Amino acid sequence: MHEFDRWAEVRAALADPALVPELPAGDGGPAGASVTWLRATVARFCSGEPHRRRRALVEAELARLEPASLRQAVAAAPAGDVRKRVVRALAEALGMPEPGAVAEAVIVVAGAYFGGGDDAADEAVARLVARLAPDPEDEAALEAAANRIGLLVQACDATTALVEAAADSGDVPLARVLREDPPVRAMRRVASRATRIAGRQITEGDVVLLDLATANRSHAVPLTFGAPPRVCPGRxxxxxxxxxxxxxxxxxxxxLHHQAAPLLLPNAWDHASAAALAAQGFPAIGTTSLGVAAAAGLPDGVGATVEATMALARRLGQGSFLFTVDAEGGFSDNPAEVADLARRLHEAGASGINLEDGRADGTLAPAELHAAKISAIKAAVPALFVNARTDTYWLGRQEEATAERLAVYEQAGADGVFVPGLSDLDKIAALTAALVVPLNILYTPDGPTLDDLTVLGVRRVSVGSLLYRRALAAAVATAADLRAGRPVDCTGLSYSDVQELAAPDGASWTSV
Ligand code: HEM
Structure with a gap:
């Protein structure tokens, strides 16, 4: 047997069409009545055209299930055996009759799925098939039923293992649990023809063991959910x-980052702009470091605005709306100092902080340093939402390292990650498919629409300095029109409207 445990080797083996899943031995038995029949009929153990067809069946089933509804359903279900809760929630969402009984049968099948079958598991398969495909002569219905059962079996033990590992790990970020303690620790393949992996010759019929748990240690982006073309469809x-x-x-x-629609976060630069946006019903407000710096007559991105940033946070903290602060790179390369700033922002009332890895000289801070800042903040102020920003696209540097940087940041404890400047739909989709935490994208007028970003699974959309730049442009245009004797666009908030933003409890002023 060949064993691979380096990340690049395992990745290469998973992508090699010559290596196919090993079908555990066993006699097929009559259709619909044994674990060996089930294994021979599901996507998980086949390859080529049958795999494409069966995987499409599974994907169509999963497309009917909204992950957010599953989260709610499983959370609301009575406490008890985790396996049963997982399978029951899925079976119910898939509209299967008697989901409780389905779950009990699936748990029995799961125990025998990767090993030799047993009588109890064969009987459980027969019971499940009788429910899902009552006509034993209908081959297409039998194949569909097998793959619905296979989906539940795949979900059962792996999801339970993740929940148990997370419970044992306390506050360790889920992204790190998934990397360090992967629920599927190893997979087997068999060579359908001769091939080479990492310089090693593999002969037809050779068995290959892929050690995911060890491979994950040598790379930030884990292989926990497998890799194309068989990446887990139920991730x-x-x-x-x-x-x-x-x-x-x-x-x-x-x-707000875990709802069906992404959080649209408008960015303010002073108290009035934040209060005006909150009054329009935006559930949370961000700040823009460019707006804060420019308003104070300071350059952005060079660590010059710590006082202006703190002062604005204190002012916003007087309001009754949620806000998150754009704090450049934390105004320091000392993680303890960044954590102290975060603590002060939180004390001022901030719910979140945005922390970027881009530097004033156009380079990127080392990912390990940025991760150390994130960990230090989460240790000091666990309730503060850390949005870890990478400037790989913003600065046009190391774009190919984006996924790896984000993986490092979410494993360090970031609650969300942000890639300003990224607008390519396929690249956004690849990131949302690989991340555990919510992805934030910067809205740009020539980039994807809000609807596009929603479909891609983006969970937060911010507008950066756009509103500040628009407000400045409107002010300048109004003054220029006046000077040139052109008609002046006087639409805007009234004097008292703006007063109301500053003093909503009714203090009255009469000057202009
Ligand atoms: C933490 C939980 C899970 C982990 C770690 C996990 C991991 C994996 C991995 C590594 C594979 C690839 C196997 C291979 O390449 O041979 C896989 C396949 C699969 N998973 Fe998951 N899985 C999880 C949960 C789920 C759930 C909840 C579902 C369904 C709702 C699901 C459905 C499937 C199916 C149907 C396959 C077979 C796909 C194919 O062969 O094309 N998994 N899973």
Missing amino acids: AHALALADGLIQRPLTAFAR
Whole structure:
């Protein structure tokens, strides 16, 4: 047997069409009545055309399930055996009759799925098939039923293992649990023809063991959910189920990142702009470091605005709306100092902080340093939502390292990650498919629409300095029109409207 445990080797083996899943031995038996029949009929153990067809069946089933609803359903279900709760929630969402009985049968099948079958597991398969495909002559219905059962079996033990590992790990970020303690620790393949992996010759019929748990240690982006072309189709569902079962407490601001539509976060630069946006019903407000710096007559991105940033946070903290502060790179390369700033922002009332890895000289801070700042903040102020920003696209540097940087940041404890400047739909989709935490994208007028970003799974959309630049441009245009004798656009908030933003409790002023 060949064993691979380096990340690049395992990745190469998973992508090699010559290496196919090993079908555990066993006699098939009559259709619909044994674990060996089930294994021979599901996507998980086949390759080529049957795999494409069966995987399409599974994907169509999963497309009917909204991960957020699964999270809610599993969280609301009575406490009890995790396996049963996972499978029951899925079976119910798939509209299967008697989901409780389905779950009990699936748990029995799961125990025999990767090994030799047993009588109890064969009987459980027969019971499940009788429910899902009552006509034993209908081959297409039998194949569909097998793959619905296979999906539940795949979900059962892996999701339960994740929930148990997360419970044992205390406050360790889920992204790190997934990397360090992967629920599927190893997979087997068999060579359908001769091939070479990492310089090693593999002969037809050779068995190959892929050690995911060890491979994950040599790379930031884990292989926990496999890799194309067989990457786990239930990843989003697994994460939602695990979330619902673990029930780590979320702040009101964090909850805004876990809704069906992304959080649209407008960025303010002073108290009035923040209060005006909050009055329009935006559930949370961000700040823009460019706006704050420019308003104070300071350059952005060079660590010059710590006082202006703190002063604005203190002022916003007087309001009754949620806000998050753009704090450049934390105004220091000392993680302890950044954590102290974060603590002061939180004390001022901030619900979140945005922390970037881009530097004033156009380079990127080392990912390890940025991760150390994130960990230090989360250790000092666990309730503060850390949005870890990478400037790989913003600065046009190391764009190919984006996924790896984000993986490092979420494993360090970031609650969300942000990639300003990224607008390519495929690249955004690849990131949302690989991340555990919510992805934030910067809205740009020539980039994807809000609808596009919603479909891609983006969970937060901010507008950066756009509103500040628009407000400045409107002020300048109004003055220029006046000077040139052109008609002046006087639409805007009234004097008292603006007064009301500053003193909503009714203090009255009469000067202009
Ligand atoms: C933390 C939980 C989970 C982990 C770590 C996990 C991991 C994996 C991995 C590594 C594979 C690839 C196997 C291979 O390449 O041979 C896989 C396949 C699969 N998973 Fe998951 N899985 C999880 C949960 C789920 C859930 C919840 C579902 C369904 C709702 C699911 C459905 C499937 C299916 C149907 C396959 C077979 C896909 C194929 O062979 O094309 N998994 N999973």
